[in-house]
Amino acid sequence: MPKILIVECMQEISSFNPLPSEYENFNVTRDNGLFVQRGLNTAIGGALAVFEARANVSVVPTYGARAGSAGLLSARGWRRLSQELLDAVAARRDGIDAVYASLHGAMGAEGELDPEGYLLTNIREMVGPGVPIVISLDLHGILTERMVRQVDGLVIYHTYPHVDFADTGRRAAQLLLAILDRGLKPVITRVVIPALVRGDELITKSGCYGDLIREAQHLERSGAALAAGIMIGNPFTDVPELCSQVLLVTAREDDVMKREAVRLAQSFWAQRHRMQGKLIPLARAVEQAKFMTGPLIFTDAADATSSGATGDSNAVLRALRDGGYRGRALAQIVDPVAAAAAHEAGVGATITVRLGGCHDKRRFQPMEVTATVESLSRGRARLETMRIGLDAGPTAVLTFDNLTVVVMSRSVSLFDRAMYYASGLDPKTFDLIVVKSPHTEYHMYEQWAEKNFNVDAPGATSANLPSLGHTVCARPAFPLDAEAVFEPHPVVFRR
Numbered sequence: 001m002p003k004i005l006i007v008e009c010m011q012e013i014s015s016f017n018p019l020p021s022e023y024e025n026f027n028v029t030r031d032n033g034l035f036v037q038r039g040l041n042t043a044i045g046g047a048l049a050v051f052e053a054r055a056n057v058s059v060v061p062t063y064g065a066r067a068g069s070a071g072l073l074s075a076r077g078w079r080r081l082s083q084e085l086l087d088a089v090a091a092r093r094d095g096i097d098a099v100y101a102s103l104h105g106a107m108g109a110e111g112e113l114d115p116e117g118y119l120l121t122n123i124r125e126m127v128g129p130g131v132p133i134v135i136s137l138d139l140h141g142i143l144t145e146r147m148v149r150q151v152d153g154l155v156i157y158h159t160y161p162h163v164d165f166a167d168t169g170r171r172a173a174q175l176l177l178a179i180l181d182r183g184l185k186p187v188i189t190r191v192v193i194p195a196l197v198r199g200d201e202l203i204t205k206s207g208c209y210g211d212l213i214r215e216a217q218h219l220e221r222s223g224a225a226l227a228a229g230i231m232i233g234n235p236f237t238d239v240p241e242l243c244s245q246v247l248l249v250t251a252r253e254d255d256v257m258k259r260e261a262v263r264l265a266q267s268f269w270a271q272r273h274r275m276q277g278k279l280i281p282l283a284r285a286v287e288q289a290k291f292m293t294g295p296l297i298f299t300d301a302a303d304a305t306s307s308g309a310t311g312d313s314n315a316v317l318r319a320l321r322d323g324g325y326r327g328r329a330l331a332q333i334v335d336p337v338a339a340a341a342a343h344e345a346g347v348g349a350t351i352t353v354r355l356g357g358c359h360d361k362r363r364f365q366p367m368e369v370t371a372t373v374e375s376l377s378r379g380r381a382r383l384e385t386m387r388i389g390l391d392a393g394p395t396a397v398l399t400f401d402n403l404t405v406v407v408m409s410r411s412v413s414l415f416d417r418a419m420y421y422a423s424g425l426d427p428k429t430f431d432l433i434v435v436k437s438p439h440t441e442y443h444m445y446e447q448w449a450e451k452n453f454n455v456d457a458p459g460a461t462s463a464n465l466p467s468l469g470h471t472v473c474a475r476p477a478f479p480l481d482a483e484a485v486f487e488p489h490p491v492v493f494r495r
Contacts, residue, residue: 001056001057001058002056002057002058002097002098002180003058003059003060003095003096003097003098004051004057004058004059004060004096004097004098004099004100004176005060005062005089005092005093005096005098005099005100005127006034006044006047006048006059006060006061006062006099006100006101006102007062007063007064007085007088007089007099007100007101007102007123008034008043008044008063008064008065008066008101008102008103009064009065009081009085009101009102009103009104009107009115009116009119010065010066010067010102010103010104011025011026011065011066011067011068011069011070011073011104011106011107012069012104012106012107012138012140012234012237012306012307012308013069013070013071013072013073013106013107013108013234013236013237013308014069014070014071014234014236014237014307014308014309014460014461015071015072015108015236015237015238015239015472016236016238016308016460016461016468016469017070017071017072017308017309017310017359017360017460018071018310018359018360018361018362018460019070019071019310019359019360020070020071020072020073020074020077020110021067021070021071021072021073021074021077022073022074022076022077023074023076023077023080023081024077025067025068025070025077026065026066026067026081027065027066027067028063028064028065028084029063029064029065030062030063030064030088031061031062031063031088032061033061033064034061034062034063034064035048035061037064038052040166040386040387040388041163041165041166041385041386041387042102042165042166042169042386042388043102043136043165043166043168043169043172044064044102044169045165045166045169046165046166046167046168046169046170046171046172046173047100047102047136047169047170047172047173048169049166049169049170049173050169050170050173050174050177051173051177054177057177060092060096062085062088062089062091062092063084063085063088063089064102065081065084065085066388068305068306068411068412068413069304069305069306069307069308069309069411069413070308070411071308071310071460072108072109072110073107073108073109073110073115074109074110075109075110075111077109078109078110078111078112078115082112082115082118082119085119086119086122086123086126089123089126089127090126093126093127096127096131097131097180098131098132098133098134098176098179098180099123099127099131099132099133099134100133100134100135100136100172100173100176101119101120101123101133101134101135101136102135102136102169102172103116103119103135103136103137103141104116104137104138104140104141105137105138105140105141105142105143105147105231106138106140106141106142106233106234106237107237108237108238108239113239113240113472114144114146114147114239114240114241116141116144116147117144117146117147117150118146120133120135120146120147120150120151121146121150123150124150129495132152132153132176132179132180133150133151133152134151134152134153134154134155134172134175134176134179135147135151135153135154135155135172136154136155136156136157136168136169136171136172137154137155137156137157137231138156138157138162139156139157139158139160139162139229139230139231139232140231140232140233140234141156141231141233141234142231142233142234142237142239142241142242142243143190143231143241143245143247144241145241148188148190148493149493149495151188151495152179152185152186152495153172153175153176153179153186153188153226153227153249154172154188154227154247154249155168155171155172155175155227155229155249156168156227156229156230156231156247157229158204158213158216158217158229159204159205159213160202160203160204160209160210160439161203161385161415161439161440161441162385163385163441165385165386171220171227175226175227175249178226184226184251185252185494185495186226186249186250186251186494187249187250187251187252187253187254187492187493187494188247188248188249188492188493188494189246189247189248189249189250189257189258189261189490189491189492189493190245190246190247190261190490190491190492190493191245191246191261191262191264191265191488191489191490191491192243192244192245192489192491193243193244193245193246193265193268193269193486193488194243194474194476194477194478194484194485194486195243195244195268195269195272195275195477195478195479195484195486196233196235196242196243196244196465196473196477196478196479196480197209197232197235197244197272197275197276198235198275198276198277198301198438198463198465199274199275199276199277199278199463200278200439200454201271201274201275202232202275202439203439205442207275208271208274208275209230209232209268209271209275212230212264212267212268213229213230215264216228216229216230216246216248216264219248219257219260224250224256224257224260225248225249225250225257226249226250226251227247227248227249228247228248228249229246229247230244230245230246230247230264230268231244231245231247232244232275233245234307234308235465235468236307236308236460236461236468237308238468238470238471238472238473239472239473240472240473240474241473241474242470242472242473242474242477243473243474243477244268245265246261246264246265246268247261248260248261253492253494258490258492261490262488262490265486265488266486266488269486272478272479276463276465276479277301277454277463277464277465278454279454279455279456279463279464280453280454280455280456281455281456282315282316282319282455282456282457283319283323285298285319285453285455286319286320286323286324286325287323288451288453289325289327289432289453290323290324290325290326292450292451293450294327294430294431294432294449294450295427295428295430295431295432295433295448295449295450296327296431296432296433296449296450296451296452296453297432297433297434297435297445297446297449297451297452297453298316298432298433298434298435298453298455299435299437299438299439299452299453299454299455300313300315300316300434300435300436300455300457300459301436301437301438301454301459301461301462301463302315302456302457302458302459302460302461302462302463302464303315303436303457303459303460303461304414304415304436304437304438304459304461305334305411305412305413305414305436305437306413306414306415306437307437307438307461308460308461309360309411309436309459309460309461310334310359310360310411310459310460311332311333311334311359311408311411311414311436312333312334312335312356312357312358312359312360312364313333313356313360313363313364313436313457313458313459314333314355314356314357314364314366314367315364315457315458315459316331316434316455316457317331317333317355317356317367317403317405317434318367319457320403320432321367321401321403325402325432326402327402327430327431327432328402328404328429328430328431328432329402329403329404329430329431329432329433329434330403330404330405330406330420330425330427330430330432330433330434331403331404331405331406331433331434332405332406332407332408332414332419332420332434332436333355333356333405333406333407333408334358334359334392334407334408334409334410334411335353335355335356335358335407335408335409336358336393336394336409336410337353337354337358338353338354338355338358338396338398338407339393339394339395339396339407339408339409340394340409341353342373342376342396342398342407343376343394343396345373346373346376347373347374347375347376348372348373349372349373350370350371350372350373351370351371351373351398352368352369352370352371353368353369353371353398354366354367354368355367355368355369355371355398355405355407360459360460363458363459363460364458369398369400370400371398371399371400371405372398372399372400373396373397373398374396374397374398374399374404375396375397375423375424376394376395376396376397377394377395377396377422377423378391378393378394378395379391379392379393379394379395379408379409379410379412379419379422380392380422381412381418381419381421381422382418383413383416383418384416384417384418384441384444385416385441390412390413390418390419390422391410391412392408392409392410392411392412392419393408393409393410394409395407395408395409395419395423397423397424397425404425404430406419406420406423406425413437414435414436414437415437415439415440416437416440416441416444417444417445427445428448433445433449438461438463465479465480466479466480
C-alpha cells in the first residue's frame with residue numbers, strides 16, 4: 001500500500017506592497033486538519049478525491065498553510081512557517097513512497113526570494129532521491145530552476161479567473177499515481193520567455209492566452225504529454241526568475257515535444273503586446289460614467305488584494321467624489337482605524353474619519369469623510385468559487401454622500417462578491433461598483449453590467465507594469481524593456 005505524504009503552502013505576494021505579511025496571516029492546519037478540504041474546490045480537495053478512491057493508497061497529511069495575497073513575508077514569519085512545515089514533514093516521512101505538494105509559486109520572503117525552492121530542496125533531502133515528488137502550481141507562480149530540479153512532475157492551473165483548483169489537484173494526483181504504478185521517470189521540458197503580461201487577453205475563456213492553454217491541454221489530454229501548461233508568473237513578485245514559461249512533462253525525452261514547447265513559447269512571444277493591460281484614465285472613466293445608466297464596474301486592479309496589494313486605495317472614491325459622479329456607488333477598502341471607529345460609535349452613529357491610505361502611505365493620502373455607520377460585523381464570509389472562509393476582521397458599512405463603502409480591518413481576496421454579500425449588500429442594486437480584482441468570473445459582474453472600466457489608478461498591483469519599479473527580476477524583459485528579444489532554448493530536466 002503506497003503511502004503518499006501531502007503538504008501545502010500557498011501565498012502570492014507583491015514586492016511593491018510596503019506592508020510585510022506575517023506568520024499570523026496564514027491559516028495553518030496540521031495532520032488530519034488537511035482533510036477539511038475534502039469536497040472543496042481546492043487542489044488538496046481534488047487530490048484527496050483521487051487518492052481516497054484507491055483502496056490501496058494511504059494518505060499521510062502533514063501540514064497546510066494558506067494566506068491571502070499580501071506583501072513580502074517577514075523574516076520572522078518565514079522562519080517560523082518554514083520550520084513548522086519541514087518539522088511536520090520530518091516527523092512523518094518514514095516509509096513514505098511519494099509526496100504531493102500543493103504550492104502557489106509566487107511566494108517571497110525577506111531573505112528568501114524562492115521559498116518554494118527552499119522547501120522542496122529540504123523535503124527532497126529528507127525523503128531521498130528515490131521518492132517521487134509531484135507539485136501543483138498557480139499559473140501565476142514562478143517555477144525556479146531550484147524547484148524543478150527537486151520534482152518528478154508538476155501540473156499547473158489551466159483557467160483564469162481560476163476555477164480549476166480541484167481539477168488541478170486531481171491531475172497532480174493522477175500524475176503521481178501514474179509515476180508509482182508505471183515506474184515512470186518523467187522528463188520536464190522548460191522554455192523561459194522574457195515577458196511579463198497582464199490584461200483581458202489572459203482570460204482563458206476569451207483571450208489569446210486561453211487559446212495557447214487549450215493547445216497545452218490538448219497535449220495533456222491526448223496523452224502526448226503527461227502534463228502541460230504555460231505559466232505567466234505574477235508580475236508583482238519581483239524575484240530573480242520572474243518570467244513566463246512553457247512547461248511540458250513527458251514520459252521520456254521527446255524531440256517532438258521539445259519542438260512543441262518551442263512553438264508554444266514563440267506563439268506566446270508573438271502575442272506579448274496583446275497581453276498587456278488596456279487602461280482608461282480614472283478621470284475620463286468618471287466623466288463617461290456620469291452620462292451612463294449602468295450598472296457600471298470600475299475595476300481597480302492596481303489595488304487588487306488577491307494579487308498582493310494593500311486594499312487601502314481611496315483613489316477611485318476620491319475621483320468619484322471630486323469628479324461629481326452622482327449615481328449610487330459601492331466600494332470596499334481596508335482601513336482598520338476607520339473600522340474600529342465605526343465599531344466604537346455603533347450602528348446609526350455619524351462619525352468623521354480619515355479613510356484610506358493607512359498602509360500604502362506613499363501612494364494614497366487619507367480622505368476625510370463624515371459618514372453614517374449603517375452596519376457592523378466580524379467580517380466573515382466564504383469565497384463563492386472555492387468556498388474557503390474569509391476573515392476581514394471588524395468590518396463596517398459606511399455611507400456618505402452617494403457612496404456606500406465596506407470598510408475592513410484586514411485584507412482578504414476580493415475577486416468575487418463574497419464580502420459585499422456578507423455585509424448585506426447586493427452589487428446589482430447599485431449604479432457603480434468598485435471591484436478590486438483584475439478579473440472576476442463573468443456572471444459575477446460583467447454579465448449584467450453596462451460597461452466595465454479598467455481604470456488606470458496607482459497601486460502595488462498596477463497593470464501599468466513599467467510604472468512599478470522592478471529592481472530584482474532578470475532583464476531585459478518585456479514590457480519593462482522595449483528592446484527585449486527572445487531566442488527559445490528548451491531545457492530538459494530529468495531526475
